[in-house]
Amino acid sequence: MKKWNLIIDVDNCTNCHMCSLACKDEFVGNSFPGYSAEMPKRGANWINIKKKERGQTPMVDVGYIPTMCQHCDDAPCLKAAKNNAVIKREDGIIIIDPEKSKGQKQIVDSCPHSAISWNEELEIPQIWFFDAHLLDKGWKEPRAISVCATGAMKTIKIEDQEMKNLAEKESLEVLNPQFNTKPRIYYKNLYRYNKCFIGGSVALIKNKVEDCVSGAVVKLIQNKKIISELKTDDFGDFKFDKLKPNSGNYGVNIEYNSKKKTIELDLENSIYLGNIYL
Amino acid sequence: MAAIKFSLILFGLRALLLWQSLIYKKFKDHLSEKNFTAQIQTKDQSIGRWLTFNNGSVISSSGFHQKPEVVLSFKNANVAVELLMPLVMAFLLKKSINQLDQINALKDFNLTLDGPDELTLWFTQTLMKTQTNGLKFGIDVGDGVVRYTNMTNGGPVFLYVKNDKIIRITPIEFDHNDPETWTISARGKKFRPPRKTSLAPHGMNWKSMVYSPDRLLYPMKRIDFDPDGKRNQKNRGNSGYERISWDEALNIVSGEIKRVKKEHGPGAIVNSHGSHHTWGNVGYYLSANFKFINAVGMTRVHHNPDSWEGWYWGAAHHWGGSLRVGQSETYGTVEDLLKEAEMVVFWASNPEGTSGAYGSFEGTIRRKWLKELDIDIVHVDPFYNDSCQFLGGKWLPTKPTSSPALAMAIAYVWIKENLYDKEFVKNRTTGFEVWKEYILGKEDKIEKTPEWASKETGLAAKDIRALARKWGNKKVYLAAGGWGNGHGGACRNQTGIQWARSLVCLIAMQGIGKPGVNMGNLQWGTPVDNNFYFPGYAEGGISGDLHHTAMSVELYQRMPQLQSLNTVEQSIPRLWLPEAIIEGKAEGYVWDGKSIEAQFNKVSYPKPGYSPVKMLYKYGGSMFGTMPDSNRHIKMYQSENLEFVVNQSIWMEGETKFADLILPACTNFERDDISEWAALGGYAHHGQTQLNNRVAVFQHKAIEPLGESKSDYKIFSMICERLGLSAYFTEGISEIDWARRIFDSSDLPKIISWENFVKKGYAVIPPNKSELRDPLSWNWYYENRKKDVPEPMPLPSDYKDEYLKGIQTQSGKIEFEASSLKRFDENDPERPPIVKYKPAFQVNKNSKYPIMMLTPHPRYSFHTQGDAKDSFINDISDHRVKVDGYDYWVIRINTEDAKDRNIKMNDLVKVYNDQGAVICAAQLTDRIMESSAHGYESCAKYDPLGKPGNSVDRGGMLNLLTPKKTQIKKAHSMGNSTAIVQIELWDKKELKPKKFSKEKIFETAE
Helix, strand or coil: CCEEEEEEEHHHCCCCCHHHHHHHHHHECCCECCCECCECCCCCCCCEEEEEEEEECCEEEEEEEEECCCCCCCCHHHHHCCCCCEEECCCCCEEECCCCCCCCCHHHHHCCCCCCEEECCCCEEECCCCCHHHHCCCCCCCHHHHCCCCCCEEEEEECHHHHHHHHHHCCCECCCHHHCCCCCEEEECCHHHHCEEEEEEEEEEECCEEEECCCCEEEEEECCEEEEEEECCCCCEEEEEEECCCCEEEEEEEEECCEEEEEEEEECCCEEEEEEEC | CHHHHHHHHHHHHHHHHHHHHHHCHHHHHHHCCCCEEEEEEECCCCCEEEEEEECCEEEEEECCCCCCCEEEEECCHHHHHHHHHHHHCHHHHCCCCCHHHHHHHHHCCCEEEECCHHHHHHHHHHHHHCCCCCCCCCEECCCCEEEEEEEECCEEEEEEEECCEEEEEECCECCCCCCCCCCEEECCEEECCCCECCCCHHHHCHHHHHCCCCECCCCEEECCCCCCCCCCHHHCCCCCEEECCHHHHHHHHHHHHHHHHHHHCCCCEEEECCCCCCCCCCCCHHHHHHHHHHHHCCEEEECCCCCCHHHHHHHHHHHCCHHHCCCCCCCCHHHHHHHHCCEEEEECCCHHHHCCCCCCCHHHHHHHHHHHCCCEEEEECCECCHHHHHHCCEEECCCCCCHHHHHHHHHHHHHHHCCCCHHHHHHHEECHHHHHHHHCCCCCCCCCCHHHHHHHHCCCHHHHHHHHHHHHCCCEEEEECCCEECCCHHHHCCCHHHHHHHHHHHHHHCCCCCCCCEECCCCCCCCCCCCCCCCCHHHCCCCCCCCCCCHHHCHHHHCCCCCCCCCCCCEEEHHHHHHHHHHCCEEEECCCCCCCHHHHCEEEECCCCCCCCCEEEEECCCHHHHCCCCHHHHHHHCCCCCCEEEEEECECCCCHHHCCEEEEECCHHHCCEEEECCCCECCECCHHHHCCCEEEEEECCCCCCCCCCECHHHHHHHHHHHHCCHHHHHCCCCHHHHHHHHHHHCCHHHCCCHHHHHHHCEEEECCCCHHHCCCCCCHHHHCCCCCCCCCCCCCHHHCCCCCCCCCCCCCCCEECCCHHHHHHHCCCCCCCCCCCCCCCCCCCCCCCCCEEEECCCCCCCECCECCCCCCHHHHCCCCEEEECCEEEEEEEEEHHHHHHCCCCCCCEEEEEECCEEEEEEEEEECCECCCEEECCCCCCCCCECCCCCCCCECCCCHHHCCCCCCCCCCCCCCCCCEEEEEEEECCHHHCCCCCCCHHHHHHHHC
16 A cells, blocks of 8 residues: 655755745635635744754754654554544555544644644644645645755655665655654754764964865774764865764864874764864 | 628628627626717718617617717728728638738728727727637636636746636646757756746745735725815825725826816826836836826826846946847856856855746756756855855855955956966957056056955955956856846945946856856746747836837737827936925936936936926835835825825835825736736846746736726826827727737747637747757857847947947957947046955944845745735745744844843844834744845835834835945936845834724725
């Protein structure tokens, strides 16, 4: 049985918000019996883009992750719902019945991903449900995905085993794996959101003139082991990425010609070490 | 023979009306709108037939009616047959009416129409309706849903409509009948764009804009404004409104127009519109609005070249391009960049943030290819902008307004280390030695070293050197501003002219035009077919205005129409509109692209012999949000010098509520129009090269206008009816007939029939085969050939050598030392013949206003369009943030500056200087360097907590704080994209907003 999945490449999300706006366009002012009631015009973000800014001026980057109902295969909301208000379709999509779910706020509370929205006015829980009402009419993909300018979001309808293989092959991750809810939303390059970096700029002063050092060898050392090695670029910059936040002590060894320098640090979050003069 | 034909045609005319009223219910309803008799005849009354419209029935008889209300006379039967035959026989002849014959008949008085305007206009428009009654609009997609098309500033759209309600708005997915798109092969890869259109966030936002609670639905009058009594001008902005009828509103407006003209003389009415509009070649401000201005005779507000300032007033002197507002050509640059470039320097260039103005995400798709190729990227910008975020690369943050110093230090390194194209500089440029002396410090004893620039810019000298060396050793594209060829970016701050000039010098030193060395960032220059004609909006649409639009380039011959000419030659330089009204005088220079030297013409207000302005006809409400030091505008509105202000607007925006009378206009989804995506024409000739696919659209009237709102065209024609000008303004036809005329003027009939076009709603213009693609910009210049890119500029007389050889400058070469500036004023310290660095602000931590605030264009709204009005985008936390139930504008502050001020994320802060104060929500970030801040301009809301013009605003109008000073005295150039301010925590106790709200307005109204 082929089922729907969504793959989001964090590296290509620019926070343009086309996905969240397309979602609002589709559901504000429109109800689709059996699928959903109207979305509140303001305040509800069924697709919610989270932001992570890393580093310090001038070595910064910003990662955005669009989040939404994760369409978990082991979804806590399914269990929390009374009278089958939440259903898991054969194609993997979760639907919260707008009639049956009335008053069931516990459905919102049950979601460990905080992906269910509570409609105060109608007293119902609501989610982004893959535009199942359109897919059922032959649309090829949900609207939020088809408007994505960079193709950062892609839906894919395949067998679960195929998806598992794909996830492994492309190093896809899910949000909050600790909850073990088996989400159907996968993320690529999630390190831009949940990992951190150590960066710096290598320079030297010769005859009172300051210059960037390109081609310096920089090694990242943890527990006396070299875990990564790279060369500085034309601006003397280096950046070790995909490190775990709060992951303890690191050493940064810099070598250029006969010059050497070592910097020790305790990594909490992304850090730019600034100009390092040899 | 002609006499018999004429009699037959007249007989047939009645049959046509009756026949169509039987088939088309709407037409039947239409026919019952008016009861009167129209006489059609030859001038000598040898042949005649009258038609009486009576409650929907049409009675007719040959001969002459005793008391016809309308008389349509033809010189003779021949003329009548020629003009009427196509109309009556259209269904058989299958071709449209010959407009040129019609217009010539009018001009030569071979065709006259007498009677009251309301009947004559209705009569001619009704006759024309017979040409469009049978058309089918949109595609039925089942369940009672019709799919229409339309065009927004953010791209073309499908609209799904059911029961006169817009259900959804989507971009256009091409079908299998639409042409294939192009492919570029570069570095072993093939790049092909998707077969669909993209849409900008403000385009996706439109449903909430159409159904915004701030829509103006009825004509309204300020409660304490009485045209026959007290006008209470000082209360503008304070008073509420009452609903009035269209009749009352139109009588007031037309009455005031007549009164002001008679009491004060020509020039007493001024028209002011924004720089943009809702899309459409008929409804655009350069189209219907200009025709109206010219028909009535109004003082014009002469716009400064707002997105091009530094390029127009600066760069053009070095490399010409005055008709492109000083920007570079862009042809073929997408393919060249992908194939040849080794590095792209984005310099104050954030195409991801501004969608190329009208290009939605078309360029983004291509810049994703840039990511896939091994091309180095550098960003020079005080802000780690959206393009840095997307593309990565090296970010070099400079202090706002300082980057001309960086350019000079780069030139210094190149000179010292021989890293420039000496051959090109020697043969294809002039004046380099003079500039070189300046760079090397021989003129002012200051060497423009990286160390020197470091102090100015805040960049490390080593980084400046590294950039210069990297650049000097590679084939590099320079991306300046959002379009990459100039538009936008740092050209609109106080050193914008220096910036643009110095970038021209840099790219000239690297030999612009050699493969891989050019201007661009993949935003412009796609291989679409530029030989296929569709008029851009700057070509003036239906305006008939050859003087103030680009109509004369091509549209005028292609679409016969009555020429219109504003007899009032007075104009006000836009930057000084408030001063002109309040103080009664203003001076500036013109934006006129015809030559480099045209910009030296001075505009003075008042113009000798004209009346000072007494009445303002305002279109829309964008000025408060977009013009510098905008408290000035508030004071202008409250001036007694303005006897009457009417605002024709779609929404109740901050500025709208300063009018005496408000006329509700509808959106482009509620009227018929026609257009092409990103087709600007004129100053942005071939704007469609921003696109991956050229798409022309019939803009369906998808829903009926909301409330009593009406299209601009309709409003102008109703006013014209009361001035006896309706035949002149409309040429007797409706919007859809104009759309047909524009369709016929274009090359569209070569690829699609009118009937199919209005049904399907769009046409994709096929790309050229690869052999026929445009040549590369500047390559002809680099190789010293004749100009071969398809741009009809400069004008022939501006060539100094043979036609098409060289550029527009006096030498025909890129001039480091500008001859035009030497001729104009070589001692102007603000704009000397070579570009020199002169800092704009001297600010440090101890200054009263220590923070340099950038105010670039907003990312999610299109200027004021899209902001506030309870639209969807207000939920985007990078646009506005809700604090205590109120949507505040966002100001981005460096984390260290915030720490010093005890400001935390989303705290409300007061951003202020001597000009005013604005409350914003603070976002703490390292994306902006210390002592700088970043907040968008173009807020639509003005929400003063006290007296308008003199109090703290919590709407977010940062332009209250920006400098009004023109960049240089001898130009009319905004310099407001950087201001100096202080920022501190806002004491919420001060937050006692006066109960001034739309609700109050509508309470009175209803």
